[in-house]
Amino acid sequence: MAAVLLLRGSARLLQEHRKVHAAGTAMVCSRAMASKTPVGFVGLGNMGNPMAKNLVKHGYPVVAYDVFPEACKEFQDSGAQVMDSPADVAERADRIITMLPSSPNAIDVYTGANGILKKVKKGSLLIDSSTIDPAISKELAKAVEKMGAVFMDAPVSGGVGAARAGNLTFMVGGVEQEFAAAKELLTCMGSNVIYCGEVGTGQAAKICNNMLLAISMIGTAEAMNLGIRLGLDPKLLAKILNMSSGRCWSSDTYNPVPGVMEGVPSANNYQGGFGTTLMAKDLGLAQISATNTKTPIPLGSLAHQMYRMMSAKGYALKDFSSVFQFLREEENL
Numbered sequence: 001m002a003a004v005l006l007l008r009g010s011a012r013l014l015q016e017h018r019k020v021h022a023a024g025t026a027m028v029c030s031r032a033m034a035s036k037t038p039v040g041f042v043g044l045g046n047m048g049n050p051m052a053k054n055l056v057k058h059g060y061p062v063v064a065y066d067v068f069p070e071a072c073k074e075f076q077d078s079g080a081q082v083m084d085s086p087a088d089v090a091e092r093a094d095r096i097i098t099m100l101p102s103s104p105n106a107i108d109v110y111t112g113a114n115g116i117l118k119k120v121k122k123g124s125l126l127i128d129s130s131t132i133d134p135a136i137s138k139e140l141a142k143a144v145e146k147m148g149a150v151f152m153d154a155p156v157s158g159g160v161g162a163a164r165a166g167n168l169t170f171m172v173g174g175v176e177q178e179f180a181a182a183k184e185l186l187t188c189m190g191s192n193v194i195y196c197g198e199v200g201t202g203q204a205a206k207i208c209n210n211m212l213l214a215i216s217m218i219g220t221a222e223a224m225n226l227g228i229r230l231g232l233d234p235k236l237l238a239k240i241l242n243m244s245s246g247r248c249w250s251s252d253t254y255n256p257v258p259g260v261m262e263g264v265p266s267a268n269n270y271q272g273g274f275g276t277t278l279m280a281k282d283l284g285l286a287q288i289s290a291t292n293t294k295t296p297i298p299l300g301s302l303a304h305q306m307y308r309m310m311s312a313k314g315y316a317l318k319d320f321s322s323v324f325q326f327l328r329e330e331e332n333l
Contacts, residue, residue, distance in 0.1 A: 036060060037061075038060070038062070038081070039063070039185060040092065040095065040097065041089075041098075041099070042096065043098055043109075044068075048066070048099035050160065050163040051097070052097075055189065056078070060185075062080045062081070063081045063093045065082065065089050086110075086114060086115050087118040090120045091119040091121075094124040095127075095181075097129060098116075098127070101281075103133050110144070111140070117143060117147055120147050125149070125181055126144055127151075127153075127182055128153050128155075129154050130155065131282055132153075132155075134201075134289065137153040137173065137203050138200045141174070151199065153199055153200060154170045154182065154202050155171055157209055160273055161264075162190075166188065166190065167190065167191045169191070169192040169193075169194065170186045170189075170190045171202040171205040171206050172186070172195050172202050173196050173200050173201040173203065174199050174202075176195065208286070210279065210282040210283070211297065211300045213250070214283055214300075214307065216250045217254075217323055220241075220250040220251045220255070220256060221327055222327065223241065224238070224257045225324060225328060225331075228257075234257045238255055250321070254266075256321035256323060257324055265318075265322070270321060270322035270325065273320070275317055275318070276316055276318055276319070276323075278320075280310075283303055284304060310326050313326070
């Protein structure tokens with residue numbers, strides 16, 4: 001009798017174990033299926049294009065839109081869904097990433113006549129990787145919240161090369177409880193995903209980073225130009241700087257002097273990369289933020305003036321490292 005009871009008990013335990021295992025397997029399968037549901041992507045420019053491609057590489061079906069149809073063509077050829085408007089993207093996907101040039105573009109894509117909020121689903125996660133005014137990010141977050149969705153700002157650093165390699169750094173602002181969900185997507189495109197705080201803090205971190213980048217690029221260009229004028233070989237000077245206390249990203253990874261490094265815009269007539277007008281725009285955002293907070297940024301202000309001047313003198317579409325070429329031309333006037 002005891003043996004029979006023992007067998008019955010074992011059978012009951014085995015049955016319960018199978019139920020738990022089945023439930024666990026179903027949950028894992030459900031999560032796996034959810035993770036591969038379509039992801040919307042709006043803005044397929046120099047940065048957005050490789051970012052969206054990395055999502056595809058990680059198995060995410062991408063539902064895309066760009067104001068320029070030719071930017072969508074290669075995605076359409078690869079089988080991705082291409083929509084006619086940001087609103088149509090929102091209708092097909094409940095996770096959307098936007099990568100746009102400026103604050104007005106972001107406002108239009110989210111709140112315009114054919115914007116995301118026209119058809120956004122409740123519970124959707126909207127991640128904006130544009131670099132825009134932190135105040136605009138906060139306003140967009142309020143508008144998104146009214147629609148029952150979640151907005152996070154997640155601007156990037158690293159440039160086109162890092163976007164292609166999936167090594168971007170994302171600076172994320174928003175509700176902390178939603179960070180894990182955002183990180184799942186962002187790690188497909190970046191090697192560093194950092195939570196900064198409430199909405200707008202991601203933009204704040206990006207603006208500070210780009211202001212420092214602009215200042216260091218101008219400084220690197222000036223130092224390299226002076227050294228060349230003093231008779232130093234530019235490759236030798238770059239080597240010395242990169243072994244010394246003057247080393248920075250602008251000197252050792254993105255050198256502005258043609259012929260010093262391969263695979264950077266200065267080796268390709270300053271084509272590609274991060275445009276001068278975009279740097280001027282970001283420095284303008286830093287200037288606005290500094291004015292609003294009464295924070296002195298004398299070097300940031302000078303850098304803003306220089307990149308605005310470059311934009312007006314034919315450098316608008318060239319990479320921001322073309323400040324070296326600009327300085328050389330200015331001294332010959």
